[in-house]
Amino acid sequence: MLAPLLFVWPLSIAVTHYFASSVATYPYDQALRENVNALARQIRFDKSGRSQIALPASARAMLRADEIDHVYFHVVNRKGVKLAGDSELRVAEDMAYQPDELGEIYFREAEVNGQDLRVAYAYVGDPSLPREKWLLVEVGETLEKRSQLSNKIIASVILPQFVIIPLAVVLVWFGLSQGLQPLTRLRERIEARAENDLSPIRTRRVPEELQPLIDAFNGMLERMRANLAAQHRFIADAAHQMRTPLTGLKTQAQLAMRESDPEQLKNSLRQIATSVDRAAHLVNQLLTLARAEASEQAQQALVPLDLDSVLRQQVEEWVVRALDRRIDLGYEPAPPSEILGNALLLRELISNLIDNALRYTPEGGRVTCRVVVQGDFVTLEIEDNGIGLSEEQAAMVFERFYRVDGTGVDGSGLGLAIVREIAELHRADASLRPNPAERGAIARVVFSRYQPMSADGAFDAQVEGELGVRNPPAGFV
Numbered sequence: 001m002l003a004p005l006l007f008v009w010p011l012s013i014a015v016t017h018y019f020a021s022s023v024a025t026y027p028y029d030q031a032l033r034e035n036v037n038a039l040a041r042q043i044r045f046d047k048s049g050r051s052q053i054a055l056p057a058s059a060r061a062m063l064r065a066d067e068i069d070h071v072y073f074h075v076v077n078r079k080g081v082k083l084a085g086d087s088e089l090r091v092a093e094d095m096a097y098q099p100d101e102l103g104e105i106y107f108r109e110a111e112v113n114g115q116d117l118r119v120a121y122a123y124v125g126d127p128s129l130p131r132e133k134w135l136l137v138e139v140g141e142t143l144e145k146r147s148q149l150s151n152k153i154i155a156s157v158i159l160p161q162f163v164i165i166p167l168a169v170v171l172v173w174f175g176l177s178q179g180l181q182p183l184t185r186l187r188e189r190i191e192a193r194a195e196n197d198l199s200p201i202r203t204r205r206v207p208e209e210l211q212p213l214i215d216a217f218n219g220m221l222e223r224m225r226a227n228l229a230a231q232h233r234f235i236a237d238a239a240h241q242m243r244t245p246l247t248g249l250k251t252q253a254q255l256a257m258r259e260s261d262p263e264q265l266k267n268s269l270r271q272i273a274t275s276v277d278r279a280a281h282l283v284n285q286l287l288t289l290a291r292a293e294a295s296e297q298a299q300q301a302l303v304p305l306d307l308d309s310v311l312r313q314q315v316e317e318w319v320v321r322a323l324d325r326r327i328d329l330g331y332e333p334a335p336p337s338e339i340l341g342n343a344l345l346l347r348e349l350i351s352n353l354i355d356n357a358l359r360y361t362p363e364g365g366r367v368t369c370r371v372v373v374q375g376d377f378v379t380l381e382i383e384d385n386g387i388g389l390s391e392e393q394a395a396m397v398f399e400r401f402y403r404v405d406g407t408g409v410d411g412s413g414l415g416l417a418i419v420r421e422i423a424e425l426h427r428a429d430a431s432l433r434p435n436p437a438e439r440g441a442i443a444r445v446v447f448s449r450y451q452p453m454s455a456d457g458a459f460d461a462q463v464e465g466e467l468g469v470r471n472p473p474a475g476f477v
């Protein structure tokens with residue numbers, strides 16, 4: 001606040017100066033006017049137009065009576081010949097062009113002996129006489145009284161400011177530091193917090209204006225806390241999940257070491273290989289999930305791509321495994337339809353869904369993959385006639401490490417968590433529901449359809465039409 005004050009101060013001095021001088025001019029102009037009138041009254045005209053100037057000594061003395069300023073006066077005729085008065089005072093050079101109404105008093109600035117003068121003048125004459133016979137009466141005075149008065153006015157305005165402004169500064173300073181104290185206390189409270197303290201900031205002694213800010217901040221703290229808790233849970237779960245196959249591995253290895261029968265040893269080694277596979281799969285799934293989450297943070301660029309062609313490639317890759325399990329893996333082609341997506345992550349998503357469908361469908365079953373285009377939406381569907389799941393289970397399967405008990409199938413419980421993560425990255429909605437048509441389940445991921453700006457297309461067509469590329473010439477048909 002000090003900076004604007006310091007800027008306003010000189011401005012106020014300048015403005016005061018301007019008004020003070022115009023105020024100081026007014027009363028002294030009135031006095032000059034009186035003098036001109038008094039002088040004019042001393043001039044008489046006879047019938048023929050001859051003038052007579054009778055200036056008694058007392059009148060001259062009165063004009064000279066000013067103690068502070070020097071007063072000059074003269075009477076001149078239209079030709080500029082001085083008839084009476086002071087020789088120093090000179091007629092204005094452009095006098096001939098100035099207004100010369102009888103009875104009006106005009107003012108001008110002049111200079112005598114290097115001193116500025118304020119001059120009042122009037123024409124004296126008889127209206128019946130021609131203008132050339134009129135006389136010009138001028139009275140001028142130096143500006144000392146005026147500048148003294150205007151200086152007094154300025155001083156009386158400015159001097160109190162020397163007291164008022166520092167006082168205002170002190171008061172504002174005091175008021176602001178007083179007003180900002182709650183803010184300072186709040187800052188100290190936040191600074192004094194422990195590093196891992198994500199509890200909400202108490203709003204009891206917080207100024208009203210800051211309440212919404214603190215509320216928003218507390219909301220963010222709450223989200224951070226939830227996020228951190230989820231991460232902690234995830235790490236704990238992941239460690240627990242890793243420990244199971246590793247402990248199994250160790251046990252199997254210890255057993256194998258005690259084995260002397262080559263056939264039994266082979267068997268143990270086979271089990272070890274399976275456990276290693278399981279652990280590797282778990283690590284892979286964890287890595288995929290971490291990658292999908294990282295992409296979300298980096299807001300990776302999504303590009304327009306044809307979901308159907310990604311699906312077809314993926315189905316081709318799974319055909320052999322489906323044949324192994326004697327499951328009929330089907331693909332229903334769809335018209336090309338684009339979505340904004342990341343091909344790498346979408347392949348991961350599709351592969352997890354097909355993996356589930358094949359795993360939770362007994363031999364001889366059927367899995368069908370398709371893309372359905374409907375209005376603004378492009379839906380990926382993986383349908384199976386396998387063991388299916390209940391509505392309650394369907395509500396939980398996207399949780400990390402959640403697995404339905406008693407399916408008799410191996411897995412880490414991360415596949416659908418990965419699917420959900422990737423779907424969210426694409427602003428798509430993923431679901432797994434009981435298959436309404438028969439036993440089994442149907443997984444759906446609903447994407448928004450990507451439509452390039454249709455306005456551009458319209459514009460292109462119009463330009464081409466104008467150029468005559470599209471339209472055949474008249475009579476062509």
Ligand SMILES: Nc1ncnc2c1ncn2[C@@H]1O[C@H](COP(=O)(O)OP(=O)(O)OP(=O)(O)O)[C@@H](O)[C@H]1O
Binds near residue numbers: 357410411417
């Ligand atoms: N097509 C399906 N039919 C029936 N149940 C399913 C199907 N897909 C998933 N589920 C159920 O949802 C659970 C979670 O699936 P998710 O893919 O997340 O984990 P997972 O398959 O057990 O392990 P991962 O895929 O990480 O190897 C599964 O354990 C299974 O019980």
Ligand SMILES: [Mg+2]
Binds near residue numbers: 352414
């Ligand atoms: Mg799975």
